[in-house]
Amino acid sequence: MENKVVQVRDLAAAYRKNTVLHDVTFEVEKGTLTGIVGPNGAGKSTLLNTILDLHPRLSGDVKFFGKPFKNVKKKIGYVPQRGSVDWDFPTTAIDVVTMGLYGQIGRLRRPRRHHREKAYEALRKMGMEFYADRQISQLSGGQRQRVFLARALVQDADLYIMDEPLAGVDAQTEQAIMAILKELKKRGKTVMVVHHDLQTVEEYFDSVLLLNRKVMHYGKTKEVFNRENIAQTYGGNMRWFGKEHRDEFTVHE
Amino acid sequence: MTYAGWIILTASLVGLTCGLIGVFLILRKMAMMADAISHTVLLGIVVAFLITRELHGSHMLIGAVLAGILTAFLIQWLHSLGVEHHASMGIVFTTLFAIGVILIATSVGNAHLDIQHALMGEITFIPWNTITLPLIGQIPEATALLGLAFVIVLFFIIAFYKEWKITSFDPKLAASLGIPVVAMHYLFMSLVSVTTVASFDAVGAIMVVAMLITPAAAAYLWTDKLSGMLVLSGSFGVIAAVTGYYIAAWIDTSISGSMAFATGLIFLVSFICAPKHGMVGRLIRPAEVV
Numbered sequence: 001m002e003n004k005v006v007q008v009r010d011l012a013a014a015y016r017k018n019t020v021l022h023d024v025t026f027e028v029e030k031g032t033l034t035g036i037v038g039p040n041g042a043g044k045s046t047l048l049n050t051i052l053d054l055h056p057r058l059s060g061d062v063k064f065f066g067k068p069f070k071n072v073k074k075k076i077g078y079v080p081q082r083g084s085v086d087w088d089f090p091t092t093a094i095d096v097v098t099m100g101l102y103g104q105i106g107r108l109r110r111p112r113r114h115h116r117e118k119a120y121e122a123l124r125k126m127g128m129e130f131y132a133d134r135q136i137s138q139l140s141g142g143q144r145q146r147v148f149l150a151r152a153l154v155q156d157a158d159l160y161i162m163d164e165p166l167a168g169v170d171a172q173t174e175q176a177i178m179a180i181l182k183e184l185k186k187r188g189k190t191v192m193v194v195h196h197d198l199q200t201v202e203e204y205f206d207s208v209l210l211l212n213r214k215v216m217h218y219g220k221t222k223e224v225f226n227r228e229n230i231a232q233t234y235g236g237n238m239r240w241f242g243k244e245h246r247d248e249f250t251v252h253e
Numbered sequence: 254m255t256y257a258g259w260i261i262l263t264a265s266l267v268g269l270t271c272g273l274i275g276v277f278l279i280l281r282k283m284a285m286m287a288d289a290i291s292h293t294v295l296l297g298i299v300v301a302f303l304i305t306r307e308l309h310g311s312h313m314l315i316g317a318v319l320a321g322i323l324t325a326f327l328i329q330w331l332h333s334l335g336v337e338h339h340a341s342m343g344i345v346f347t348t349l350f351a352i353g354v355i356l357i358a359t360s361v362g363n364a365h366l367d368i369q370h371a372l373m374g375e376i377t378f379i380p381w382n383t384i385t386l387p388l389i390g391q392i393p394e395a396t397a398l399l400g401l402a403f404v405i406v407l408f409f410i411i412a413f414y415k416e417w418k419i420t421s422f423d424p425k426l427a428a429s430l431g432i433p434v435v436a437m438h439y440l441f442m443s444l445v446s447v448t449t450v451a452s453f454d455a456v457g458a459i460m461v462v463a464m465l466i467t468p469a470a471a472a473y474l475w476t477d478k479l480s481g482m483l484v485l486s487g488s489f490g491v492i493a494a495v496t497g498y499y500i501a502a503w504i505d506t507s508i509s510g511s512m513a514f515a516t517g518l519i520f521l522v523s524f525i526c527a528p529k530h531g532m533v534g535r536l537i538r539p540a541e542v543v
Binding site: 016049051052054067073074076078080084085086087090091092095096099100103105107108110111117134135151157 | 335413426452478481
């Protein structure tokens, strides 16, 4: 029981009348690094939004650490898609990172010096300390993603849920982020990441959840991430160059 | 205080309060919500009048807040049923406004509520209608109401400063941290309503939109900090109010019209000259390498 960080049972969700997700059932164990993979429109972001109560669910049951989300919010760090916010907002990198602490700071209180120091430390960890006072519109895509990661780090959560943190970032940022994710895993944290690049799944994640409106396959990457399962998930709409198997096949979306 | 003094003070309070709340209208991408609420508060005022048979500041404030919340709620509700967001805004606010207009034209017609007044405001008459407050003495009722609205708005902005910031910037993260995003939304709509109804007497439903949006949009071009944007926007509002008064006195025309015109001038100057995001700034500064 204590090992189960996320338990999702029979989850279903819809936009208006279109069911996007149905019969979603899976459990995530402590200390794993799970990639959530699937074609466009498979409901990857909806899955994250629904388990985090950001999108209404039609049915099903979601537990984190054996409890409903609202009782364990502080143990969960969520990283939304980079494109979901307005980067012209008048604020600085350090300010955005400090926002990760707003839950801990509590109502009617202001961030103090030690909060800002914590935020600065997280920025430093992401190699962004020289950009602390930069207005966020002046940051590149990769730098913005690092700011988002730093913001999640300050939350000091036990479970991290990230929506496409590696989409459209430079190689250096990708490495920096993966190094952090692996470090989190080493410290016993659990990480779930929506991921778009099939080529790197084997290298990055120890578990993989293949999603296409329902859970197509889920388990250890070594066991489930094979050509057959991927083809089934993508229904032919795929482009994949398996690194180890040297088999290449592409089908355009 | 002199007659002109009261008018300038009242106009400045409109500029200041609208300037502050307008910052969040811009940052939350809800500028058109100001237009909607500025019209539907009319219904709130009329209904408050129908119930109490008096036209008092406190009744008007309560009526306006309820109308504002109702507007926000109905727009959200229609949208959730599949109506496009802007369409649902257009449907809701015109309908509620129309009900207000019908009620005024029939049952309340002879009271000193009239459509012309509600739309355009009449700041020149403000000093005539006074009330007596303890400690302060006799002051125009509209000025007192605006003072109250300013204090309310300032209090809530300062008290929930970081919550406004995070719910405006990243509502998803805010929700995942346990910050009541929906409650903040309705609180914000209430503050917009309070500001609008307090500004009604002075500038009316149409010009208040200019006071809410334009100074904040201009301030957005000058600064990279939220606090800076609030200070600038409030200042621009006051400058526009004072300038507007003198323009109106100079060419003998509508004060509220001149105030709105002055906000437009401020925006124009900002759009051209602002060092950070203005046209000239963009020309002078080389493109950044990112």
